[in-house]
Amino acid sequence: MSHYNSFDSFRTKKSKEKKDKARKKALTNTVIKDDFVVDYAEDFGIVIEVKYNNAYVLYHDDIVFAKLRKDLNIACNKIVYPGDKVVLEKKNNDYIIQNLIKRKSLLSRIKVDSTRIETKGSLKNIAANVDLAVIVVSAKEPPLHSKFIDRYLLILQSSNIDSVICLNKSDLKSEQEEKILDIYRKIGIKVIETSTYENIGIEELRDVLRGKQAIFVGNSGVGKSSLTNAIMNYNDIKTGSISQKSKRGCHTTTSSKYYIWEDDSSIIDTPGIRSLDVSSFDIEEIKEYFYEFDEYKGKCKYRDCLHYKEPLDSCAIKYAVEQGKINKNRYDSYVRIIDGLNNK
Template identity: 35%
Template sequence: MEGILLRRYGGFYYVESEGRVLTCRARGRLKREGELLPGDRVEVTVLGPGEGVIEGVRPRSTLLERPSVANVEQAIIVFSLSTPPPDLELLDRLLFLSSVKGIRAVIVWNKADEALKEHLELPGLYRQIGYQVLIASARTGRGVDGLQEILSGRLSTFAGPSGVGKSSLLNAIHPALNLRTGEVSVKSGRGRHTTRHAELIRLPGGGWVADTPGFSRLDLPSMDHQEVAAHFPEMEPYIGRCRFNSCLHRCEPGCAVVAAAATGEITRHRYEHYLKFLEEIIAKERSY
């Protein structure tokens, strides 16, 4: 039988197959070949009522290392319009990585019911760039139906810093989950981690979502530095209009991207993050 791996705990693997969840062990060769991850499509032999053994794993279409989830189709990137304040570099890292991995990105701006004035322009800014944006409030229910529709029929992962309301949004969609939620520390302004293990959750409207530990930093992948600009959608209209074909859009004369950033056609913080990501990736290339 084929199934989908929901979670691993205490040496056991929990696999959903044909409408039931089996508690499984994995064949030794699978353990040697590499760690099985939530989202893996696996082949299972049933040994008894509710028990089975994982015989094989299908090739992965996508792989996220942090959080570690396989076969993700879309990333639901959650940030707060209130507290904790949006870390725009982390947001852009998540968007960048989603693009590199070929995963659709949806930005959910939560806590709309207590939004701070200085954050109100952010949803429109990212929507104008071309990202799908949803404004939500787990407390009032705003945007919950829209999020449920986005999640339906797909394997999604929630990502974003702690304290932005990822678990609260999942509880709003599926109250029976009763996931632990954490308040933002008044002293530090940061959220407390509330999810300890990556696992897939089956949603009543169809589809799965990976509830994963919160994090505050995301390392960039190894890649050709010439490809970095292709993962910033707002740069696409300007690529190919620079004086030099090999332009890296830093300080080269006749650079159309630099000119667009200077006039505000490309948002300043996005351009600064492009430069930072570019330097990080060049540094990685030199270290090999």
């Protein structure tokens, strides 16, 4: 940090400020209508699933079907997401979403780009108010690749959401997968191993999820829905009514769904995400999200080093990779992501 040239750090700071501002704006979608977002409301429901023009909302221990306030003149799935807290009003027999309570976080598949805020269509928002993301991967079927994890991590970090990794299908695990998991343990990310078949690690996963609004992300087929079921089956008595109701539609995987499995503890199960578009990130930001680069900050010969095409003897990061101090898979992911930006 201290090695940074002052002009550079000023510039970085400026663009960061701009980005933070843009992100804040996107969090509440204030572009839409000023009075839609409120700071607080005593009585609210939680959105569990959103269709094009309406939403299922968990409200007073019941699931109600609600439509968005007409005057907003926008499709429901463009401004509310699973996990959102909304204020409802009953008009005749219909529930209307009158207000949205200000979000804590908003997870977007594509980074919130400061220049494209107004083009809401380009942004794929997944869930709101997430405290913790569980990146679910499987040992086999589909095979484990660190590049997926790295892309998920990038997206989650840029949304400011804490993440843990859950390796499911641990019944199929071999040495090879163990090595990949070690990469992440070494950079300080918690790894939980589970098997829904053998009922392994489920209790540990519950401990991590307890008291949080969590989201399961990961490629299709890794076991997100199976894990959601495994977590839900526990403690049927306590949350029985809600959990039975929110189990509705469990088989479909086209949209994200919200499940409460214990008081104050919920899971958002997401469908498989096919492409993880990280092309709207900028290199400066990507560098920051590779935590393990931190300790080499300012040590490259050129202060604007991208740790990319620069010669080995000028780049502290490349040297660290060569020395085995930074994991090669992670560095390769970094290079692939930068390659992707340059080919745009």
